[in-house]
Amino acid sequence: MTAAVSVRALDVTLDGTHVLRGVDLAASTGEWVNVIGPNGAGKTTLLRALLGLVPFDGEIDISGLADQRRRAARARKLAYVPQTPVIPVGMLVADYVLLGRTPHRGVFAAETANDRRIAVEILERLDLGGFGERAVQSLSGGERQRAVLARALAQQADVLLLDEPTTALDLGHQQDVLELVDALRRERGLTVVATLHDLTLAARYGDRIAILAHGRVVETGPPTEVLTVQNIAAHFGATVRIVDDPEGPVIVPTTAAGRSQAASAPITQNGDQP
Amino acid sequence: MTATQGGDRAETALRAAGLRPASLVAGLAAVVVAVTAGLTIGPVDIAAHRVVIQLLDGLPGVSLDSGLSDAHAAIVEQIRLPRVVLGLLVGATLSMSGAAYQGAFRNPLADPYLLGIAAGAGLGATVAITSNLGDGAGALDPVPLAAFAGALISVTVSYAAGHLGGRSTASLILAGIAVASFLTACQTYVLQANSDAFRQIFAWILGRIATSGWSEPALMLPYVVVTAAVVLRYRRALDVLAVGDEEAAALGLEPRRVRMIVVLAASLGAAAAVSVSGLIGFVGIIVPHAVRLAFGTSNRAVLPLSVLFGGAFMVLADLAARTALAPAELPIGVVTAFLGAPFFVLVLRTSRREIW
Numbered sequence: 033m034t035a036a037v038s039v040r041a042l043d044v045t046l047d048g049t050h051v052l053r054g055v056d057l058a059a060s061t062g063e064w065v066n067v068i069g070p071n072g073a074g075k076t077t078l079l080r081a082l083l084g085l086v087p088f089d090g091e092i093d094i095s096g097l098a099d100q101r102r103r104a105a106r107a108r109k110l111a112y113v114p115q116t117p118v119i120p121v122g123m124l125v126a127d128y129v130l131l132g133r134t135p136h137r138g139v140f141a142a143e144t145a146n147d148r149r150i151a152v153e154i155l156e157r158l159d160l161g162g163f164g165e166r167a168v169q170s171l172s173g174g175e176r177q178r179a180v181l182a183r184a185l186a187q188q189a190d191v192l193l194l195d196e197p198t199t200a201l202d203l204g205h206q207q208d209v210l211e212l213v214d215a216l217r218r219e220r221g222l223t224v225v226a227t228l229h230d231l232t233l234a235a236r237y238g239d240r241i242a243i244l245a246h247g248r249v250v251e252t253g254p255p256t257e258v259l260t261v262q263n264i265a266a267h268f269g270a271t272v273r274i275v276d277d278p279e280g281p282v283i284v285p286t287t288a289a290g291r292s293q294a295a296s297a298p299i300t301q302n303g304d305q306p
Numbered sequence: 307m308t309a310t311q312g313g314d315r316a317e318t319a320l321r322a323a324g325l326r327p328a329s330l331v332a333g334l335a336a337v338v339v340a341v342t343a344g345l346t347i348g349p350v351d352i353a354a355h356r357v358v359i360q361l362l363d364g365l366p367g368v369s370l371d372s373g374l375s376d377a378h379a380a381i382v383e384q385i386r387l388p389r390v391v392l393g394l395l396v397g398a399t400l401s402m403s404g405a406a407y408q409g410a411f412r413n414p415l416a417d418p419y420l421l422g423i424a425a426g427a428g429l430g431a432t433v434a435i436t437s438n439l440g441d442g443a444g445a446l447d448p449v450p451l452a453a454f455a456g457a458l459i460s461v462t463v464s465y466a467a468g469h470l471g472g473r474s475t476a477s478l479i480l481a482g483i484a485v486a487s488f489l490t491a492c493q494t495y496v497l498q499a500n501s502d503a504f505r506q507i508f509a510w511i512l513g514r515i516a517t518s519g520w521s522e523p524a525l526m527l528p529y530v531v532v533t534a535a536v537v538l539r540y541r542r543a544l545d546v547l548a549v550g551d552e553e554a555a556a557l558g559l560e561p562r563r564v565r566m567i568v569v570l571a572a573s574l575g576a577a578a579a580v581s582v583s584g585l586i587g588f589v590g591i592i593v594p595h596a597v598r599l600a601f602g603t604s605n606r607a608v609l610p611l612s613v614l615f616g617g618a619f620m621v622l623a624d625l626a627a628r629t630a631l632a633p634a635e636l637p638i639g640v641v642t643a644f645l646g647a648p649f650f651v652l653v654l655r656t657s658r659r660e661i662w
Contacts, residue, residue: 083556104558112556120548122603131546135558139543142324187557 034095036061036191036223037082037110042090044074044081044247051077052088053247059240061095061190064217064224066238068231070268073244075227076115079193082225083112095190107135111184115195115227117176119168125179126164129155132186147186154182158212174205181209185216192217194226198233206230210237235259235280243267255280324606333614337394340618344390344625345382349632352378361387388517392582393624394617395526396515397589399533399579401616402609403572404590405597406537409544409605410568411475417590418576421482421569422460425489427580430456431510432493436500449510450525450581457577460485465566475565512637513584515624522582533575537609540568544605586620586639588646593619596649 038058044051051074059065067075081088084106092100097109111132120128133147143151155161158178163171168179177197184192194213198206214237217224228234234241235255242252245267251258259281264272271291275282345361346354352374360372360382374382403418411420419425434452464485468478497507517523543564547554551561576590593616594608601607620638623645627636 080552085552085555103555103560107556107558110556112553114553114556118548118550118553120603122598123545123548124602127545127604131549131557134546139546139559139564140539142542 034061035059035093036095037225038093039082040091042081042088042092044077044086044088046077046086051247052081055249057242057249057252059223059225061223062217062221064237064239066234066241067225067227067244068234068241069244074247075244076195078244079112079195079225079227082193083110104135104138107187107189109189110191110193111187111189113180113184113192113194113197115199117180119176121169123168124164125160125166125168126151128168128179129182129186132183135187150188151186154185158182173200174208177201177205177209181212191223191225194224196227196229198228198230206233231259231264231283259283324604325610329601329607329611333611336618337614340621341390344393344621345386347625347629348386350378350381352382357382384519388520388523389515389624390621391523392517392526393515393621395523395530396579396583396586397620398613398617399530399575400586400589401593401612402534402537403576405594405608405612406568406572408594409547410565411479412548412550414595415591418572420479421464421573422486422489423457423573423576423580424585425486425493426456426460427453427577428511428585429489429493432496432507435507435510436496436503454577454581457580460489461573461577509637510584513586513639515583515620515638526578526582529575529578533571534613536571537568540564541605541609544568584639586642588642589616589620592646592649
């Protein structure tokens with residue numbers, strides 16, 4: 033498998049703070065890599081560096097992109113769903129999704145029939161077919177997240193960068209969005225790099241997980257290897273229990289009361305109750 | 307079948323965005339009404355249909371008899387028409403520049419004077435008047451030239467200072483405020499030292515659409531053309547910029563470059579407008595907002611329609627300025643502010659949640 037994106041020895045300093053230090057990470061074509069880590073670990077900065085939005089030292093390789101200085105060329109390879117997208121007041125869903133065609137049409141050209149066809153197809157695929165004339169700001173949280181995803185998909189990029197795509201959503205909509213991304217990934221061979229706070233969801237939907245802590249990638253591998261009681265305690269400062277489930281590890285936070293009760297019972301190495 | 311219907315519906319919506327033919331027709335109609343009123347109404351009564359025929363007669367290859375006497379024809383063609391055309395140019399430029407500033411700064415309260423154009427032009431005009439370089443009348447008078455220079459210098463200094471401050475739109479706006487305050491202080495000082503020129507300077511500041519033949523419109527035209535060509539070309543880029551610099555950059559735009567080109571082009575036109583007509587407030591805010599309320603927020607519609615409705619509004623405001631207290635003329639800045647201030651409050655109230 034070729035790497036769709038890879039970073040080597042990535043260093044980012046923002047306002048004198050060393051945010052990322054020697055980060056190495058790669059995502060193969062069609063792979064879904066989740067970047068997890070505590071608040072302030074540098075997850076968003078990592079995505080922003082990939083997008084060329086912050087100055088960096090080190091190497092970023094994007095498959096098929098020779099000249100990284102041209103923003104439009106980069107936007108044809110990488111599509112971005114920000115954590116808190118700016119929703120322009122009064123902009124219609126159709127226009128919002130068509131913004132995703134900007135890197136293909138150029139900033140001065142009108143959208144073509146092909147651009148409109150792509151936008152319509154994506155709106156239909158994301159169950160937003162009847163929403164074209166609605167203002168984006170009038171949508172519910174779940175619909176809005178799909179509209180933002182639709183704009184990113186309209187870029188027809190190979191790699192989808194998702195920054196906390198589920199933060200503002202209830203459980204059902206979290207699941208909907210991630211299932212949708214997963215289905216689209218399989219349909220279109222997309223590579224997905226996402227940051228997620230919910231570790232259980234990260235385990236469910238990621239092929240691989242990388243833990244970012246204090247600006248460094250400290251662990252990387254399949255969910256079952258990375259999501260251990262020890263790693264989570266060390267990097268998140270959280271006390272959890274890990275429940276094995278056929279679909280992947282389930283991370284359950286424990287309370288102080290629960291822990292003292294459990295202390296009297298034998299506990300396995302992995303933190304599971306026998 | 308359902309899917310097809312949904313697709314058709316979405317596709318219709320996709321086509322509907324931007325400048326609709328009906329909006330364009332409405333804008334052109336507003337211009338025609340304003341121009342006809344501006345040419346017809348005045349101390350000398352001239353029938354509207356005769357005015358229209360007289361104008362058509364002036365077109366190349368058209369020969370019609372309007373029935374107007376030579377004196378009346380001269381009033382229409384040599385006195386009222388240049389003034390109406392100047393009103394169109396000034397109104398169109400201030401509105402378009404205001405809309406461009408609002409789009410570039412993503413701030414509904416931005417106007418063409420945001421980066422110190424008014425203060426710079428005011429200082430330039432004040433210095434020229436107090437130095438007895440001219441009286442503020444006539445297109446090649448030193449007063450408009452000094453105002454133009456002052457306006458361009460203040461925008462340039464604001465832009466340079468704003469970039470030093472971190473390149474965000476906020477630092478640019480703050481730099482504009484600082485530069486404007488400084489220049490206003492300078493102007494006040496010059497004014498205090500030359501209180502005999504106060505009346506003349508005050509009249510300049512309140513603004514007027516006054517012409518001596520075609521020299522003012524001719525002077526203004528090249529700047530309007532350049533500003534319109536650049537700003538209208540960037541209308542789609544401004545729509546992309548609406549999602550903020552970071553997302554716009556992720557969509558392949560160069561946000562800072564787009565903002566700089568649009569703001570400098572808009573400033574050039576606004577500086578030219580200020581130099582020939584003085585400081586006419588609120589047009590750059592009320593017209594674009596009225597257009598947004600009526601026709602939607604896409605810059606593909608807002609920018610061209612601001613040109614048309616801005617021109618029409620200014621011609622009508624000038625008509626009110628010269629007829630309300632005829633034969634005396636109200637300063638046009640009084641008329642636009644009298645209409646503009648209440649509207650501005652309304653905009654503030656309705657868009658409060660969205661701005662903050």
